[in-house]
Amino acid sequence: MNWFKRSLPMMFDRLHNVRHLSIPIFPLQTVLYPDGLLPLKIFETRYMDMAKACMKDNAPFGVCLIQSGSEVGSPSTPYAVGTLAHIADWDMPQLGILNITAQGGQRFLIESSETGKDGLITAEVSLIAPEATQLVTDEFSLCSTVFETIVQELGELRFSNPMHPEQAVWLGYRLAESLPIKASAKQDLLEMNDSLMRLKILQEFLKRQGVQG
Numbered sequence: 001m002n003w004f005k006r007s008l009p010m011m012f013d014r015l016h017n018v019r020h021l022s023i024p025i026f027p028l029q030t031v032l033y034p035d036g037l038l039p040l041k042i043f044e045t046r047y048m049d050m051a052k053a054c055m056k057d058n059a060p061f062g063v064c065l066i067q068s069g070s071e072v073g074s075p076s077t078p079y080a081v082g083t084l085a086h087i088a089d090w091d092m093p094q095l096g097i098l099n100i101t102a103q104g105g106q107r108f109l110i111e112s113s114e115t116g117k118d119g120l121i122t123a124e125v126s127l128i129a130p131e132a133t134q135l136v137t138d139e140f141s142l143c144s145t146v147f148e149t150i151v152q153e154l155g156e157l158r159f160s161n162p163m164h165p166e167q168a169v170w171l172g173y174r175l176a177e178s179l180p181i182k183a184s185a186k187q188d189l190l191e192m193n194d195s196l197m198r199l200k201i202l203q204e205f206l207k208r209q210g211v212q213g
Contacts, residue, residue, distance in 0.1 A: 024050045025062045025121040027078040031186040032063040033173035036104040046120040060084040080110045134168040168195035
């Protein structure tokens with residue numbers, strides 16, 4: 001299991017110069033952000049087979065928020081923008097149940113897709129370039145303070161290491177995944193390409209909730 005954690009840097013390096021991929025899609029009722037950690041309990045055969053293949057080939061799958069449909073049963077329709085997911089850890093507590101921790105990689109845009117007989121969606125995707133690194137300014141001190149409180153309550157293990165709360169894009173993604181925001185708004189924050197604007201929106205949300213710095 002620890003082998004997967006050690007293999008993540010190699011996986012990221014391998015994808016550094018890649019622009020297009022063919023990947024399986026895992027539609028969920030949640031948004032995965034770059035560098036985020038997402039625990040998943042897998043029991044459907046299509047996703048069990050998908051996860052096993054990804055572990056065997058050291059390959060990613062795609063996590064997309066569901067636009068219509070549900071997580072189980074008939075194939076759902078995902079939003080076009082999602083995030084690569086790499087299996088950072090796993091265990092099988094009982095036969096037929098696979099627990100994994102997915103770590104978010106690069107964002108992508110679905111260009112085309114097809115659904116197999118087993119209901120698994122396979123998509124041709126183009127990778128979205130990472131946002132430019134910008135430092136968190138004093139203007140967003142409330143965001144920084146709230147994140148510090150979240151870490152104290154949830155613990156550092158809830159987040160991937162190393163942590164970069166001084167970087168606007170990293171801090172914005174961590175707040176977006178942690179705060180009680182509706183899923184469609186989380187999707188909008190994923191699709192944005194302006195890390196300072198994302199922080200501005202999140203800070204306004206916090207103020208509307210009565211949060212004080």
